[in-house]
Amino acid sequence: MKQLLNTLYITTPEAYLRLEGETVCVMVEKQKRLQVPLHHLSAFVLFDNVMISPALMGRCAADGRTVVWLNRSGRFQARMEGPVNGNVLLRQAQYRAADDADLCLQLARRFIAGKIRNSRQVLMRGARDSKDEQEKIALVQAARLLVGNLNKLAQAESLDHVRGLEGDSARIYFAALPYLIRPSARETFAFTSRNRRPPLDCFNALISFLYALVLGDCRSALESVGLDPQLGFLHTVRPGRASLALDLLEEFRAPICDRLALTLINREQLKAKNFDHRDGGSVMLNDDGRKTVITAFQTRKQEEITHPVLGQPIAIGLIPQIQARLLARYLRKDVDDYLPYLQQ
Numbered sequence: 001m002k003q004l005l006n007t008l009y010i011t012t013p014e015a016y017l018r019l020e021g022e023t024v025c026v027m028v029e030k031q032k033r034l035q036v037p038l039h040h041l042s043a044f045v046l047f048d049n050v051m052i053s054p055a056l057m058g059r060c061a062a063d064g065r066t067v068v069w070l071n072r073s074g075r076f077q078a079r080m081e082g083p084v085n086g087n088v089l090l091r092q093a094q095y096r097a098a099d100d101a102d103l104c105l106q107l108a109r110r111f112i113a114g115k116i117r118n119s120r121q122v123l124m125r126g127a128r129d130s131k132d133e134q135e136k137i138a139l140v141q142a143a144r145l146l147v148g149n150l151n152k153l154a155q156a157e158s159l160d161h162v163r164g165l166e167g168d169s170a171r172i173y174f175a176a177l178p179y180l181i182r183p184s185a186r187e188t189f190a191f192t193s194r195n196r197r198p199p200l201d202c203f204n205a206l207i208s209f210l211y212a213l214v215l216g217d218c219r220s221a222l223e224s225v226g227l228d229p230q231l232g233f234l235h236t237v238r239p240g241r242a243s244l245a246l247d248l249l250e251e252f253r254a255p256i257c258d259r260l261a262l263t264l265i266n267r268e269q270l271k272a273k274n275f276d277h278r279d280g281g282s283v284m285l286n287d288d289g290r291k292t293v294i295t296a297f298q299t300r301k302q303e304e305i306t307h308p309v310l311g312q313p314i315a316i317g318l319i320p321q322i323q324a325r326l327l328a329r330y331l332r333k334d335v336d337d338y339l340p341y342l343q344q
Contacts (some may be wrong), residue, residue: 007043008036009294010050011287017044018053038063043220045070045213047290066223068216076212076242079219087226093331098231107247107338108162108234109153114251114340115166116153119173120146121343122254125199126180135179142176162234166250170194177258185265188272198282202275203261205283206293210257211249213297214320217246221320225328248323255315255343260300264293308342 008024012019013323016027024041024234026034043066046052052067060067061082069078120143127139147167156162174194181189191203199205219242222229230241264270274289301317314322323341328339
């Protein structure tokens with residue numbers, strides 16, 4: 001299972017990956033900077049203008065390793081994978097489920113229930129640690145509003161109603177999130193609302209980058225169990241959109257991405273110098289910033305938690321795999337319900 005965590009991230013511009021025997025060599029300006037045994041790697045994530053040799057691409061396709069290309073800000077650009085595999089019967093069950101309005105609504109409720117509950121946990125944890133009484137009150141009040149939306153979610157009668165509750169919960173959550181940033185960092189990481197495509201401040205640039213990384217893990221997890229990441233139940237299906245991966249991502253935004261972003265900020269591992277401000281107001285992580293985030297992200301994925309459903313310790317990086325398997329079991333009717341990941 002640990003090999004699932006062994007993803008090689010390459011952020012150095014103009015780096016070139018090639019196959020040398022049973023190893024991968026990373027060349028920068030014709031100098032070998034890194035050499036890794038191929039059997040230690042399960043996937044490659046390449047940022048910006050990183051190149052890869054045809055021989056290595058062919059070997060990855062033959063072995064079932066995924067190669068993903070992202071732009072400088074972490075936005076998905078392309079993905080290479082081998083022949084389609086997985087259980088065709090499971091995919092048939094997924095397609096039938098997508099045509100069942102009641103089942104789509106039930107799954108959408110589960111995904112968003114996980115998101116709202118995990119968002120509340122982040123706020124309550126911040127309230128417990130806060131030394132400012134007024135900020136603590138604001139965080140607790142936001143958490144209570146999220147509980148209200150969580151209760152309304154159980155009565156939601158349509159996907160539009162679920163999406164409306166998700167949108168309102170996100171607004172409440174992001175309005176309170178600045179209180180979790182240390183006062184000394186609030187000028188650099190000031191934000192008032194979620195914005196993207198492009199992000200307009202450092203905090204939004206950081207969480208957008210982390211969301212893109214975890215989205216890639218969600219997509220890989222779904223494919224590994226035989227599900228089609230394009231066909232979702234909450235997010236609208238459209239060409240080129242990994243709708244089911246986006247559905248699954250909702251459970252992990254707050255406990256994995258947002259908490260890591262706050263840790264990097266509050267420990268001063270990221271500062272203003274790690275971001276580039278561009279014409280038009282867009283902001284993105286620079287090369288040093290991306291390296292810092294990716295290193296912390298990989299370290300975080302190795303940490304263990306006790307999974308609330310399995311009741312046993314697993315690496316955080318394997319949570320998308322576990323949830324994808326639980327979803328597959330539900331679609332095959334092996335279990336009566338799908339339980340989202342809930343942060344303890």
